[in-house]
Amino acid sequence: MNDSLIKKLTSNRITHYDLNHLMTIATSDDLKSITQSVFDMDEATLLERSAVEGATRWLNSLKNGRRKALYVKKIQYRPSNELKKVVAEGDSWFNYPLILTDILDWISMDKNTAVFSLASASDWLVNILASREYVNGLSVHQPDFFLMSGGGNDVGGMSRMALMVTHKVNETPELEHSAWAQHLIKNAHEKPYRMSDDPSPDARKPTEERWNSAMSYLSKDFFALMMLFRLQYYSLFHSLLVEGKEKFPDLKIITQGYDFLVPSDNKGWGINPIKWYIPVLRWIGHGWWLKKPLIFKGLSDKELQLDILYACMYFFNEMMIELEEKFMEINPATKGKLFHIDSRGLVQPNEWTDEIHPQPHKFRTVAQTYLDCIHNRPHPSDYKHVYRSINRQKP
Amino acid sequence: MKIVSLLLIVVGGLTVYLFLTMANIFEGSLEPRCNFWPTAECLEERLELLTTIQKRQLLAVIYIDYWYLIFYPFLLGIWVYREMQAQISLWTNTLLRCCLLVLAILLLADITETVLLEQLLKGISYPLKVIAIATRLKWITLTFILLSLLISVIGRKTGLFPLSLRLKNRIE
Numbered sequence: 001m002n003d004s005l006i007k008k009l010t011s012n013r014i015t016h017y018d019l020n021h022l023m024t025i026a027t028s029d030d031l032k033s034i035t036q037s038v039f040d041m042d043e044a045t046l047l048e049r050s051a052v053e054g055a056t057r058w059l060n061s062l063k064n065g066r067r068k069a070l071y072v073k074k075i076q077y078r079p080s081n082e083l084k085k086v087v088a089e090g091d092s093w094f095n096y097p098l099i100l101t102d103i104l105d106w107i108s109m110d111k112n113t114a115v116f117s118l119a120s121a122s123d124w125l126v127n128i129l130a131s132r133e134y135v136n137g138l139s140v141h142q143p144d145f146f147l148m149s150g151g152g153n154d155v156g157g158m159s160r161m162a163l164m165v166t167h168k169v170n171e172t173p174e175l176e177h178s179a180w181a182q183h184l185i186k187n188a189h190e191k192p193y194r195m196s197d198d199p200s201p202d203a204r205k206p207t208e209e210r211w212n213s214a215m216s217y218l219s220k221d222f223f224a225l226m227m228l229f230r231l232q233y234y235s236l237f238h239s240l241l242v243e244g245k246e247k248f249p250d251l252k253i254i255t256q257g258y259d260f261l262v263p264s265d266n267k268g269w270g271i272n273p274i275k276w277y278i279p280v281l282r283w284i285g286h287g288w289w290l291k292k293p294l295i296f297k298g299l300s301d302k303e304l305q306l307d308i309l310y311a312c313m314y315f316f317n318e319m320m321i322e323l324e325e326k327f328m329e330i331n332p333a334t335k336g337k338l339f340h341i342d343s344r345g346l347v348q349p350n351e352w353t354d355e356i357h358p359q360p361h362k363f364r365t366v367a368q369t370y371l372d373c374i375h376n377r378p379h380p381s382d383y384k385h386v387y388r389s390i391n392r393q394k395p
Numbered sequence: 396m397k398i399v400s401l402l403l404i405v406v407g408g409l410t411v412y413l414f415l416t417m418a419n420i421f422e423g424s425l426e427p428r429c430n431f432w433p434t435a436e437c438l439e440e441r442l443e444l445l446t447t448i449q450k451r452q453l454l455a456v457i458y459i460d461y462w463y464l465i466f467y468p469f470l471l472g473i474w475v476y477r478e479m480q481a482q483i484s485l486w487t488n489t490l491l492r493c494c495l496l497v498l499a500i501l502l503l504a505d506i507t508e509t510v511l512l513e514q515l516l517k518g519i520s521y522p523l524k525v526i527a528i529a530t531r532l533k534w535i536t537l538t539f540i541l542l543s544l545l546i547s548v549i550g551r552k553t554g555l556f557p558l559s560l561r562l563k564n565r566i567e
Contacts, residue, residue, distance in 0.1 A: 066477070099495065101480055101488055109483045274489055276496040360492070361485055 002030050009227050010037040012220035016179040019227060023234045024330070031231060035126055038224050043130075050124040050157065059097035060120040067108055067117045074114035082112045084374050087141055089134040090149030092357060093256060093366075094119035098284075099277045100353060101360040103149075106367030113374060116141050124157060125150035129232055138240070138248060145374055146240065149256035151229055151316060156261075156356055162293035164222040165308060173215040178223050184318040187325075189383055192314050202345040202390075204260045206307045214307035217299060226315055230323050237327050241334045254339045254373055255324070257317040259347045261356050263290035263305040268354075278353055286354040306349075317342055321386055328385070336385075339373050341366065343389040368392050409467075410541055433530050435523035442515065442523075450516045457516070460509045468502040471540065478547050487547045494543045501536035504529045 005022045008014035014022070022030075032043050039046050052060060074083065088094050088104055095117060096102040108115045118133050128134070128150050138146060155161060175181050185192060193211035206214065233255070240248055265287030268278035294305050317340070324338040343366050347358040358366070369389040372379065381391040429437040445453075475498060479491035508529040514520045 066480070099476075099492065101492075105480050109481065273496070274493060277492060360488065364485060 002026070003033075006030060006034050006037065009034060010224045012174055012177050012223040012227075014178075014180075014227070016183055019180050019230075020326070023231055026231055026235070028235070031228075031235060034224075034228050034231065038221065038228050039126070047127060047130055050127045050153070052120045052123055052127070056097070056122055057120070060095055063095055063097045064117045064119070067104065067115055070108055071114045071116045074111075078111065080112070082375075084113050084145060085141060085143040086113060086115045086145045086147055086374065087134065087137045087143040088115055088117045088119050088147040088149075089128055089137070090119040090147070090256065091123045091152050092121035093152070093258065093363075094147070094149045095121050096357060097121055099281060100357065101363060103363050103367045103370065104147075106364045107370055107374075110371050113371060116143065119149065122153055122157065123150070124153045125229065125232060126154060129236060138244075138251065142248070144250065144252065146251055146253045147256070147370065148236070148253060152258055152356060154225065154229075155312065156289035159288060159293040159296070161290050162296045164219055164225070164312060165217045165294060165297050165299060166219045167297040167299075169216045173212075174218055174220050174223055175215050177220070180227070181223055181315060184315060184322055187322050188314075188318050189321075189386070192311070203348070204306065204310055204345060206310060210303070210307050211311065213304065214311045217304070217308055218311060222312065222315075226319050229316070230319055233320065233323055234327060237324075237334070237338065238331075241327075241337055242331055245333070252337045252339065254341060254370060255320050257320060257340060257342045257344065258313055258356075259343045259358065259362075260306075260313045260345065261290060261309045262349050262352050263294055263302075263309055264352070264355055265291045275359075278359075281357075282354050284354070290355045313344060317344055321384070324385055338385055340386045341369050341373065341389065342386050343369065346389045346393065365389050365393050409537065431530075431534055433527045435527050438523045438527055442521075454513070454516050457509070457513055464502070464505050464509060468498055468505070472498050475540065475544065478544060478551075481551060482547055484550060487543075487550055490543050491547055494540050497536045497539055501533060501540065504532040504536060508533060 002022070002025065005014060005018055008018065009022065026034075035046065036042055041049075075085070086107070088107075092102070094102060094104045104115055104117050104119060107113055116137060118137050134146065134148075155164060191198075192205075193208040194205045195208075198205075237253065240251060240253065244251075266282075268275075268282045268286075270278070290309060291305065294300075294308065299305060299308065320340050321342070324340055328335045328338055346365060347362045351359050351362055353359050366389050369387050369392050371377075372392065373387045379388065379391055381388055429441065472495065475491050475494045479488055479495075482488040482491060508526060511520075511522050511526045511529065514522070515526065
């Protein structure tokens, strides 16, 4: 039975009910099978290609080494009831090893938060879940919070963005075949497009017409990948909060939603000396994550590219929010243990270091959102279990 | 030896040298001014005073300068980077990120100065004006970096900076 559901999932023809059913019964072998099908390569090849190696690995470990030393200092010399222990796993939003001050750097500066980092730049979610390094980290440190940032490289790595879109307009958009994705829009806190009477300050929000245009280019592979993320994250939550309930009784998990990424291949030269690092860092992968893969598929229109990325990040965030709600509904004992950081709309198009990384001051605002979540300081604009970065900006 | 101790020795030594040079200049001595803020004329005067043997002796030890050139910007860079990642204040974080660029300029100025000095001692060319500019640039950039480090470290250890923010917090 699982095989037929998996086939339906990978072709984006699975019903909402079946997806929820598959989510609760999928074994690790099923997840491997879906991963293999979605990524179109066997698991060994995928893990080999997505592995973090060479200089990146060395730089990652240097930064994590420093963070670990700071973590030990805080635990050793500042033990207090207010001190929260955090284990973090994820990608370059958590560990950007060069020049930038990333989210975990900013969080580590808080005197009441001790961060043990396992994060690696350019790590894939599939890699993180397969290596299960976090399990040992959580067992050893028994943290109050587990911070997880994964999924970005699964979409943008190896120019995979090209697979998320079709080269021509789908007469029937894939969205119409996905009752689950339609449910995400219905369940969302805000509509994905700007209504005529919408006073929304979010400049990235497209009109309904532009949204529909972007929808017609999203491929079935994109929706399949989102569903795979849903299954992978469900399995992660289940293993830690339900199966691992006795091992980690007080553990809370915070997930990362990124922002509306900006496809660009601009080299970033300018006259502002404070932003000197932008052209330097744009030598690393910039343009090849998003912009060029979209051009490979013949999608060169800048506005369309922005709208496609808007839609991708919209669905990723809504997927995480809905999944966590659903998970806490299925497992009532986990209520209040899952949180999502929604940073959509925070970083303006001119505030990116490169296509997928904000400038340090924006990382700082996202880090502040994490700290507010860790130390239970909600903002009036937060909703459900979602902490929003957009209203935490300092003037 | 911990890397922090090594960094302290390197930067501490340079700071003391800078301080003493400045003190000499303020006392009216022209000799240190030529070290710190040279002109083509004072460099030419110095060159004329050097004997052939002294020039050979200097050339024989110039390789030490190249080792020094490799290590001290590297160590200083590590310190600046580490300090940057410890700065809670956005402006000192940005200031130290700028220092990384200034450090690259310092390294270039230093390399230029050493290479041209070697040419000068070998009698290949006499670009005294360029050497003077490179030396000035070297000291400006180094002073900028050391001052930024000083402000950032004091700010982090004492919470003194930024004063306006502290004042604002008190008013609030």
